Amino acid sequence: MIFRGFVQLTAITTGAILIAACNQSPSTDTDAANSENNEASTSADSDLLQRINNGGVINVGTEGTYPPYTYHNEQNELTGYDVEVTRAVADKLGVSVEFKETQWDAMLAGLDAGRFDMVANQVSLTTPERRAKYDVAEPYNWSGAAVLAPKSDSRFNAWESLKGLKSAQSLSSNYGEMAIKYEAEVVPVDGMAQAIELVKQGRADVTLNDHLAILDYLNKFPDSDLEVKLVAPAEEKRGSGLVLVKGNDEVLAKINEAMTELQADGTLTKLSEQFFGEDVSKR
Template sequence: MKKLKLTALTLTAALALTACGSTAASTPAADSTAADAATSEAAGGDLLSEIQSKGTITIAMEGTWAPWTYHDENDDLVGYDVEVGTKIAEKLGVEPQFIEGEWDGLLAGLDAGRYDIMVNGVDITPERSEKYDFSIPYAYNRTAVITTKDNDSINTMEDLNGKTTANTISSTYAELAEQYGATVTGVDDLNQTFELLLSGRIDATLNAEVTFYDYTKEHPDANVKIAVLTDDANQVAIPLRKGEETATLRAAIDQAIEELRADGTLKELSEKYFGTDISTNE
């Protein structure tokens, strides 16, 4: 899938056209039962009906976090979340429109209504649940504390106290590291995180277990290891703005996820990108 670059001017113009009543023709997907089920509920004024009227759903993601969302050798935007977002859009009977940005900017854009949803490996947390409504989980993953192979000082989460880590600020992993007493350095993407770790400028980093395996698959000689692995898996879901405006959209997304899990699509995509099925908590 080709990377879609939208400037602020382009996005502003698009919003202006929508405000003036210009809509794009929708492209309903075949056998889109999630869309069919939601259409009868989608009265005027809610986000789902607006999305189906213009024929596109705006999906925010980083584009720098393999294998969730990243660019391949042809600079095409690919990854587990890209395909999940595309499949959900198909279920809703619309086309996906991906917009990339840094983590904090994506959340701010979701708050401001610049994006309809965010599909970017977002964990459900109590703090986020106070601010956003979440879909049902579409993936599960455990948290890994990653260090260099010669670092024997971190063997439990409690050992993070007084240590230095790096993650995107306000991410689940940064918050968890701080809860255990670590000092977190903010970074823009995963590559910067590993650069800091391998250069000895931080003691550890927290990330998804599957992200570690993907990194070591691409860098088999990297001087890294999993020092600690949490027992409980995080629930990965899609955040939406709170309110009645998003209620029918959330219900339609939930149904789409259920259908994608039931027909084996999520399992297939999981094994394609992670080498294991992360679509269930079993």
């Protein structure tokens, strides 16, 4: 009996030790991994801040194929609204900027992997997952829905004016849904270019699309005889700014300060008018 009791006690004690070990091991491994990740993140953040403080080089991800925001001109030089704003920010920070061109689908993955320090490509933090992972600096442009129609059409004084009008829209777009919301008769199209042609031909009364996209078209085709009739109210507009991985608080503050200065000295207004024909830097 004494021997049996000893064996039972030994088994229980050994089991308790094994259970404790099993419970502790994953936690220890996880803590170690988290610690390493935090140290790596802190190191990367410190490196970026140090480069900015020392007048170094910042790496910025962009597409290079998305006019008028980021594209190559006739001389094959990278330019565009987002590109030139980023260069202006770099000048304010006293650093050089090196653009890393990449595909849209790889934009945030490249940011995660540390291939670049920030992204300048009209990236919007529209999902909770993105907002939890990234920070966006002070916006350098604002946009929302807008209505495009012939200059001679004077029927527009509110969004409700769309009721009963023919609106050329892609059925799968948010703007198509807006047209239906305001009881317009939707004329299906494949995209914005076709929609505009239908409006010019009189086969549709209007088309709804992103305000900046419409301004870009009007800037390129000033003789189109079309104009913006309605624009979304300020509270419905979305802003776009430089995007960074969370944790770069000091860097973000420096970028925001630079953006405020560019707004105050008229640089953003000048660049807006250059690429869009009007100031899009204010909400």
